[in-house]
Amino acid sequence: MKNPLVALILGILIGVGGLYFMLPYEPATRGAREIQPEAAPVTEGAQRVAAGSTLQRVKRRGFLQCGVSQGLPGFSNPDDRGNWTGIDVDYCRALAAAIFDDPAKVRFRPLSAKDRFTALQSGEIDILSRNTTWTMSRDTQLGFDFVGVIYYDGQAFMVRKASGITSAVQLAGATICTQTGTTTELNVADFFRGRGLSYQVLSYEKNDEAISAYDQGRCDGYTTDASGLYAERLKMKNPDENIVLPEIISKEPLGPAVRQGDPQWADIARWTLNALVNAEELDITSKNIDEMLASENPLVRRLLGDEGAYGQAVGLEGDWVARIVRAVGNYGEIFERNVGAETPLGIKRGLNALWNDGGIMYAPPIR
Numbered sequence: 001m002k003n004p005l006v007a008l009i010l011g012i013l014i015g016v017g018g019l020y021f022m023l024p025y026e027p028a029t030r031g032a033r034e035i036q037p038e039a040a041p042v043t044e045g046a047q048r049v050a051a052g053s054t055l056q057r058v059k060r061r062g063f064l065q066c067g068v069s070q071g072l073p074g075f076s077n078p079d080d081r082g083n084w085t086g087i088d089v090d091y092c093r094a095l096a097a098a099i100f101d102d103p104a105k106v107r108f109r110p111l112s113a114k115d116r117f118t119a120l121q122s123g124e125i126d127i128l129s130r131n132t133t134w135t136m137s138r139d140t141q142l143g144f145d146f147v148g149v150i151y152y153d154g155q156a157f158m159v160r161k162a163s164g165i166t167s168a169v170q171l172a173g174a175t176i177c178t179q180t181g182t183t184t185e186l187n188v189a190d191f192f193r194g195r196g197l198s199y200q201v202l203s204y205e206k207n208d209e210a211i212s213a214y215d216q217g218r219c220d221g222y223t224t225d226a227s228g229l230y231a232e233r234l235k236m237k238n239p240d241e242n243i244v245l246p247e248i249i250s251k252e253p254l255g256p257a258v259r260q261g262d263p264q265w266a267d268i269a270r271w272t273l274n275a276l277v278n279a280e281e282l283d284i285t286s287k288n289i290d291e292m293l294a295s296e297n298p299l300v301r302r303l304l305g306d307e308g309a310y311g312q313a314v315g316l317e318g319d320w321v322a323r324i325v326r327a328v329g330n331y332g333e334i335f336e337r338n339v340g341a342e343t344p345l346g347i348k349r350g351l352n353a354l355w356n357d358g359g360i361m362y363a364p365p366i367r
């Protein structure tokens with residue numbers, strides 16, 4: 001550099017630029033971004049809750065607080081005696097098994113679609129496992145981390161058979177019942193507006209109100225995630241008089257979410273989900289788990305904690321996956337037990353089949 005002044009100015013510019021890139025990344029939660037109507041932005045209070053070890057808090061408390069729905073068969077549904085069943089419920093039981101070696105050490109907190117996010121932000125629950133769609137705004141503006149996909153879903157419509165409607169495009173001018181605080185409301189608006197069709201939406205805070213409004217004929221159609229349609233149809237006066245239209249109008253990747261700010265807890269939640277899927281891929285089931293513990297297959301040995309220290313790395317015991325599978329089975333077992341062909345919902349694996357069996361369910365390896 002011939003001119004020392006030019007060299008000095010250049011040096012300052014490079015230094016300032018370098019410092020800028022070293023600043024910690026801070027997502028803009030205020031102002032700049034448009035918040036979806038369903039979402040309330042993260043508060044400073046919520047960020048305070050997130051500090052510290054959720055695992056330690058859960059252990060000290062002696063049970064996991066798991067946010068679920070108020071009743072959605074196949075996903076999270078209480079019976080008359082308050083026993084919960086469903087895919088989302090079994091996922092929380094898997095977490096409790098990994099932490100406590102006891103799938104019963106979990107309390108289920110029923111939450112409406114509208115209240116679920118504040119319950120997670122405020123620390124009322126440790127994890128949200130409630131047929132919740134992973135969207136960018138929920139992931140980036142609410143102070144959450146989604147840890148994966150437990151069920152690949154998509155939104156569809158239900159109508160009365162007697163209406164003669166066989167396709168969603170015939171719904172022009174229709175009144176549609178749905179629930180507030182959901183992606184469902186937003187997608188239905190996109191669907192009709194995008195096609196220049198007129199429509200009316202009746203949104204209810206409680207899903208059972210939306211269902212009964214539709215069932216009483218106040219709406220021409222009811223819309224939610226396709227899995228939810230099969231589940232909710234079971235609650236109707238005459239389920240067989242209703243049909244699900246063929247169009248899937250959105251992507252609804254449903255998955256568990258945790259508060260941002262505790263990477264160890266996010267890892268535990270993420271790898272519990274991955275462990276369930278990897279266990280299915282390796283044919284490790286609740287029935288053969290004890291034989292599998294003697295396996296020579298290195299992939300099985302790593303998953304079950306005979307090689308490496310994968311559980312210990314996230315604050316769990318080495319046999320965390322054996323505990324999980326013994327308690328709730330692998331992902332395929334959970335699917336079949338709760339929503340599969342032999343259940344009243346009768347849902348096929350479809351997209352939720354493993355990647356090597358025609359679906360897109362794929363978990364990163366444990367190694």
Ligand SMILES: N[C@@H](CCC(=O)N[C@@H](CS)C(=O)NCC(=O)O)C(=O)O
Nearest residue numbers: 069070071113132133182183207228
């Ligand atoms: N996946 C959508 C919809 C979730 C949702 O709340 N669906 C309703 C209709 S199936 C539901 O679960 N209702 C049961 C309840 O409110 O407890 C979302 O995350 O917004």
